[in-house]
Amino acid sequence: IKGFDFVDGCPVPKSLRISMFHKKWKFHRDLPPTQVFAYGTSKQDATVPGPTIEAHQGISTHIKWKNHLPSKHILPWDPTIPTAIPHTKKGIPTVVHLHGGIDGPESDGHATSWFTSRFKERGPSWTKKTYHYHNMQHPGTLWYHDHAMGLTRVNLLAGLVGAYVIRQPDVELPLGLPYDEEFDRPLVVFDRGFLKDGSIFMNSTGNNPSIHPQWQPEYFGDAIVVNGKAWPYMIVKRRKYRFRIINASNARFFKFCFNNGLRFIHVASDSAYNEKPVTIKDVLLAPSEIADVIVDFSKSKSDSAILCNDAPYPYPSGDPVNEANSKVMKFVIKNGHELDTSKIPRKLIDYPSPNLSDASATRYIAMYEYTSDIDEPTHLYINGKPFEAPVTETPKIGATEIWYVINLTEDNHPLHIHLGLFVALDQTELVDVDKFKECMLKMNDAVKCKVDKYARGKKIEVPAHEKGWKNVYKMMPGYVTKIVVKFSYIHSNDSYPFDATAEPGYVYHCHVSDSYLSSPHS
Ligand code: C2O
Structure with missing residues (x-):
């Protein structure tokens, strides 16, 4: 439409x-x-x-x-x-x-x-x-x-x-990437379970039914659905295609790969172009993340290619993939030479990177789980606060801020911030996590708990294709992720065409759509 x-x-x-x-x-x-x-x-x-x-x-x-x-x-x-x-x-x-x-x-x-x-x-x-x-x-x-x-x-x-x-078009057409309907397509991917009668299967008993009769904090299904069809196939020509892959699953991460050695040329992620195309052999997407990639089927040695998945669920410490959920879709590649005028430019779009010295605030956002004997499964909170708590973060429109996101849970959590676009800078492992967690459970304050003292483990670099502006990033368990957020990044420097300070404000949250750990800010 x-x-x-x-x-x-x-x-x-x-x-x-x-x-x-x-x-x-x-x-x-x-x-x-x-x-x-x-x-x-x-x-x-x-x-x-x-x-x-x-x-x-x-x-x-x-x-x-x-x-x-x-x-x-x-x-x-x-x-x-x-x-x-x-x-x-x-x-x-x-x-x-x-x-x-x-x-x-x-x-x-x-x-x-x-x-x-x-x-x-x-x-x-x-x-x-x-x-x-x-x-x-x-x-x-x-x-x-x-x-x-x-x-x-x-x-x-x-x-x-x-x-x-x-x-x-005036900015994108000169790039030369595939851009018309036939060769530029969204792939909306999610997992579902089905019963024999066709209905969607969802376990209707909660993890602790005496408290929450139905609630389960994560959903996984074995059938992989792309654009509304389970394990579909698509007939393609021997040329370049552009796929805007959206992980619309509730909790499943995908690590996409090709069974025949084809590569992904990553050109953009959720909401923005990369500075340069990056060739990768797999694409790891958390729930709600987007990868905009070029696949060149003229490079295929076989006449079909299976898009596969190799991400454990829950990610990263859950079960390995099985026969069903390790397959996503199949491309049937037509024979014969195809005229392909699209190209992959050396440079894409170089958006101004965030200026750290402009940062007007530094915030510490800790995600952790509270366990109590009566309330299982555990509830996820941010800085010890539930969604219903009063507004916690109040950035100004147009402001740049540094956020340290501390993930004290076992799972990778895709953090999504409404209104703000951000750039992930690095991830640092926490040492003595248990001690730090103990303090956090008491104080709910990462500065008072001296997070700096604990953040001195391994450093993980942000992969080249994820270095640009994003609205979701994968927060590694046991790590502090440093991001620089802009509230918000619009195209021109004109004044904001809306009142971002009005009620009800905006939320930021983990995008595992079952937990909704979130905290509003305005
Ligand atoms: Cu994709 Cu707050 O959502």
Whole structure:
């Protein structure tokens, strides 16, 4: 769907209506149709993932997101965790977040700005029906997905995800990369479990059912779904293709590879171009991360190539992949020489790097788990605070800040910051983690607990292809990750076209969509 119109050859703003419907979706030839929730302009056109929205840099897209979902969810959810629950108990709360978007807080899809069918009930921070996306940032790949309090994991699993691309032809066309519909494609990848009757399988018993009857902190399924089909194939020509790969899983990391030695030429990640193309043999993507890569099928020695996955789940210390989830999709490569005028330039786009001396604040963000005898599974908090706690971080619009993100959990957590784009600088291992953790559990303050004294282990460099501006980064367990955040990075130096200080503010959180450890700031 185009998010802009053309008038006399010039792009102009456009208004769209996109609704959420309950319908059936065929994930695989051998699987009966599955009940899903799908985005679309009509029930008939609704798809999983939803339609790809193509926006134009600098031209606004207005979207009225409408909820046509029934009263009852197709998946089990759990009212014992903080959750959006309508008073009438009717209708499924939803709200849409444009992941990577830089827009006003009232259009950001805050978790408590949910609404039910026909806007009958609205969450406490709901303000308006039509969201305004300015598309003022640089060109790149974003995605939209549900963000409702306590229901994000089930609403995503039900199908409420879609790709969003901001294009700027005058800047991007001269690069020469594949750029037209046939050769430039989003791949929205997620894992699902299915039952024989076609329904989505989700274990409906929680890890500690006497406290949380249903809640499980992570979801994994064995079937890998790409653009709405399980283990699909795609017929390609012997030439370069561009794939904007979005990991839309709740908890699964993917480490993509090719079984026949093909390489990925990484040109951009979540929301921004790299300075230079980087050739890599695997692409590690956390939930919600994006890799924009070129694959040159003319380099293939075989006539098919399997896109494989080799990431343990949970990442990095969980089970190794198995026969099912180690395969993602297959490319069937047509024979014969293809004319390919696309090219991979030596340089892409060199956005100004953050200036550390401009930093107006330094923050320490520690993620850790609290265990109590009565409350299993453990709850994840940031600096010891739950989502409901008052606002903790209050950066100024346009400010640059340094954040030290301290991951004291066992798992890698993809940290996502709304509104802010950031550059990851380095990761330093913590020594004597247990001692440090003990202090943190008492004091909830990384400075008082002398984090510097503990952050003196191994240093890990940020991989070349992840050195640019991003909105998600993988926080290694047992490490402190230093990032420099800009609130926020828009394309021009014009004044901000929205009031970023308005209510309800923005959140930052781990993107394992089941935990939602997050803390609002405005
Ligand atoms: Cu991709 Cu707060 O979300």
